Amino acid sequence: MPRYKLVIEYDGAPFCGWQRQAEDPTVQGAIEAAVTRFSGEAARLTCAGRTDAGVHAIHQVAHLDLSRPWRTDTIRDALNAHLRPDPVAILSAEAVSPDFDARHSAIRRHYRYRILNRRSPAALTRAQVWHVPWHLDADLMRAAAQKLLGRHDFTAFRAAECQANSPVRTLERLDVSRPVCGPSDEILIETAARSFLHHQVRAMVGTLMLAGSRRLSAADVADILRSRDRSRCGPMAPAHGLTFVGVDYAAVEPPQALTVS
Numbered sequence: 001m002p003r004y005k006l007v008i009e010y011d012g013a014p015f016c017g018w019q020r021q022a023e024d025p026t027v028q029g030a031i032e033a034a035v036t037r038f039s040g041e042a043a044r045l046t047c048a049g050r051t052d053a054g055v056h057a058i059h060q061v062a063h064l065d066l067s068r069p070w071r072t073d074t075i076r077d078a079l080n081a082h083l084r085p086d087p088v089a090i091l092s093a094e095a096v097s098p099d100f101d102a103r104h105s106a107i108r109r110h111y112r113y114r115i116l117n118r119r120s121p122a123a124l125t126r127a128q129v130w131h132v133p134w135h136l137d138a139d140l141m142r143a144a145a146q147k148l149l150g151r152h153d154f155t156a157f158r159a160a161e162c163q164a165n166s167p168v169r170t171l172e173r174l175d176v177s178r179p180v181c182g183p184s185d186e187i188l189i190e191t192a193a194r195s196f197l198h199h200q201v202r203a204m205v206g207t208l209m210l211a212g213s214r215r216l217s218a219a220d221v222a223d224i225l226r227s228r229d230r231s232r233c234g235p236m237a238p239a240h241g242l243t244f245v246g247v248d249y250a251a252v253e254p255p256q257a258l259t260v261s
Contacts, residue, residue, distance in 0.1 A: 001065045004075060005096045006031075006045075008060040012088035013240065018060075023220045024043070027051070027088060034082035038075075041066055048102045048247040049109050052199075054239035056128065059091075059246040063102040069095075087140050102248075108172065108248040109190045113205045114241050120187040126171070130205075130241035136212030140189050142176040144211035145189075148204060149174055149223040154197055155228035157207070162198035166230075169193055169200070176208065187212075190245075201242060207234035 008031070009185040016024035022031065028045055035043045047062040075093040083089070099105075116122050116129040117136045151170040158167050177186055189205055207224065210216040216224075216234070224232045 001067060001098070002069045003065050003096050003098050003100060004072065004101060005102065006049075006062045006064070006075075006079075007092045007094075008062060008081060009058050009089045010056065010060065010089055011127070012051060012056045014054065014087065017053045017055070018047055027057075027060075028062075030083060030086045030088055031079065031090075034079045035064065035066075037082045038078035039066060039070070046102050048106045049244055051242075051244055052239050055242045055244065056240075057244040060244050061102045061106075061169075061247050063096065063100060076083070079090050080241050086201045101248075104124075105249050106194070106247050107250055108192055108194055109196065109244070109247040110173075110190070110248075111196075111201050112183040112243050112245045113189040113191075113201065113237065114243070115189070115205075115209070116185060116186040117187050126185075127240050128243070130238050132209060134213065135212055136187060136209065137214065138176055138178050138212065140214065141187070141189075141208045141212040143177060144208055144216065144218040144221040145174040145176050145204075147218055152225055153228055154200055154225070156224050156230055156233050158197040158201045158230065159203075159204040160230070161201035167197060169197060174204065177221065199236060202237040203230075205237035205241070210234040211235065224250075 010027050011227045015027050018024050020028040031045055038165060043064045043066060045062040047060055072093040076090045081088045114129040116131045119133050121131050122129055149171050153167050154169050155167040167249050171193050175190045177188050179186060191201055207221060211221055
């Protein structure tokens with residue numbers, strides 16, 4: 001049974017997250033419905049990172065199995081045609097080995113959070129940024145972020161409903177910057193890890209916001225991490241400022257060419 005890797009972009013605003021639900025619209029549900037309309041099959045997608053309601057993606061990865069081989073450009077174009085008018089786009093489709101798993105083969109996931117840091121609210125990007133109208137010191141946020149890098153128990157930054165077996169994660173990257181090219185009133189927070197706890201990124205961003213507001217020091221952030229006390233963490237940053245921007249996989253041999261009838 002041929003397996004295909006999809007690279008997907010979507011606006012999370014109208015969806016109740018990635019994961020299929022019985023009644024509410026989801027990204028997974030929209031794509032699976034499009035697969036059925038073009039192929040006649042009830043295929044199931046597995047994605048690299050299940051995003052929450054309102055979270056966006058510019059490079060989500062998923063895989064699906066179909067009973068017969070298809071041209072990959074046909075899969076991409078047919079799915080995009082059947083996804084209209086939903087704000088979901090299939091950027092590419094690629095034949096992969098049956099051993100490839102979009103979730104379990106991933107070695108690193110990347111997220112970006114955007115804060116609009118100016119007095120006036122956003123007019124054009126309000127669904128992609130968190131508007132913080134008071135001044136934030138990006139240098140203080142960057143110093144606090146360094147306290148979270150490495151392998152730690154992230155219980156203090158974990159949602160109560162998180163179902164992960166362990167709160168221990170290795171945070172490989174947590175950068176804070178104002179873009180050199182682009183609007184200087186934005187603060188970008190970019191992070192990477194093999195995996196994240198539920199709401200971990202948004203909890204970290206909310207805490208870094210307090211550091212940028214001079215309400216927490218870098219030492220305070222380190223103390224919050226060590227405390228494993230969720231009540232000491234900063235506010236949960238809104239979902240709409242968060243975007244899934246990429247996923248890394250180990251290099252693999254390309255699959256044998258499929259014969260398309």
